Amino acid sequence: MSKRKAFVNFVKAENIFFMVAVTVLAMAVRLRFFGYISSDYRQFLSGWFELLRQNGGLSAVGINFGDYTPAYYYLLALLTYLPFSGLHLIKALSCAGDVAAAYYVFRIVDRKYGEFWGEIAYAVTLFLPSVILNSAVWAQCDSIYTAALLACICYLMEDRQYLAVTAFSIALAFKLQAVFLAPFLFVLLLKGRIKARCLLIPPLVYVISILPAAVMGRNFWELLTVYFRQSQEYNELTMNLPNLFTWFPADAPESVGRAAVLAAGALVLFTFAYLCAQKFRITDEMLVSLALFYVMLLPYFLPFMHERYWYPADLLSLVFAFYFPEKFYVPVITVMSSVYAYSRFLFGFRFISMKLFSVLMLFNLIWVAIHIIYRIRDGSDWKVMRRGWTD
Known part of the structure; x- marks a missing residue:
């Protein structure tokens, strides 16, 4: 192995070590807030999690409850098989979303600068006060759909338009707020950066995301119109x-x-x-x-x-x-x-x-x-x- 190649490999290993160390430290900080119970957790999240746990986890996704789309409930259902408290598991899921979002921030920034600054952006993202408050304190899942939105932008930079629109569609299947990025994609459509056939991807992904819940017993029309009902709340x-x-x-x-x-x-x-x-x-x-x-x-x-x-x-x-x-x-x-x-x-x-x-x-x-x-x-x-x- 040449000295140059050995040096490059050492730098990459050093960067990976840095990001792992930052992630461990960021999770340690979050653990200090895992005991906090927000009003949203008391009123909504705890009840959803216990309903899923008491009714067989994934086999309960056909029960009509809550006002979220099924995509989030699938993840909660998977967590019910683990022997930990609902509060800690829900927050851990959101913290995993923090890491995913930070990863795509890293990729976007690394694309511009290469070494070092991408890793710094990754670290800053994990320690942003609003990111920590959202997941570790509030137990909200905004990091999950935002990670998908960041993935969308990252893939557009790489000229992978189908993957980019799919990432946006996944975000939209989780949260209606993903629609805030829709005008940006529409501009790219008008400018020819995204092909018109990509418009078929969001409804297709959404329908696929609700099919398991529909098969398990939920009303298909109600699943299609979740966001309409949310907008009236x-x-x-x-x-x-x-x-x-x-x-x-x-x-x-x-x-x-x-x-x-x-x-x-x-x-x-x-x-x-x-x-x-x-x-x-x-x-x-x-x-x-x-x-x-x-x-x-x-x-x-x-x-x-x-x-x-x-x-x-x-x-x-x-x-x-x-x-x-x-x-x-x-x-x-x-x-x-x-x-x-x-x-x-x-x-x-x-x-x-x-x-x-x-x-x-x-x-x-x-x-x-x-x-x-x-x-x-x-x-x-x-x-x-x-x-x-x-x-």
């Missing part, structure tokens, strides 16, 4: 997410929410019109920028948003900062906003007005939009460097 304009509707009175009529949904749709259509009218190269940098823009845009301008709905933006803003280091403030503001929103729900913190974070997130959104416009107007990366733009 809440009528508060905002549920602790510091978006536009933080400024609206709590007793605003439902008609305001319906009008806001239409207005948000019109805004998305406007962005489609602008982007389709422009000619630009769809580089890795542009993919990261557009993806972040849309996962920030929709939760900001849509009503009925929960505290956790900027979770994909938390991780994508981190990726964005690695691609554009001078914009380090974007993940700082985004993660701070998420952490405070989580803390209001979990611990009752009320020491800062949500309106402040609403303004900061609007600043973030506008600045990411301006960043995209600058890159489009410059036309190519070499022009950006030559003219000295901040990107």
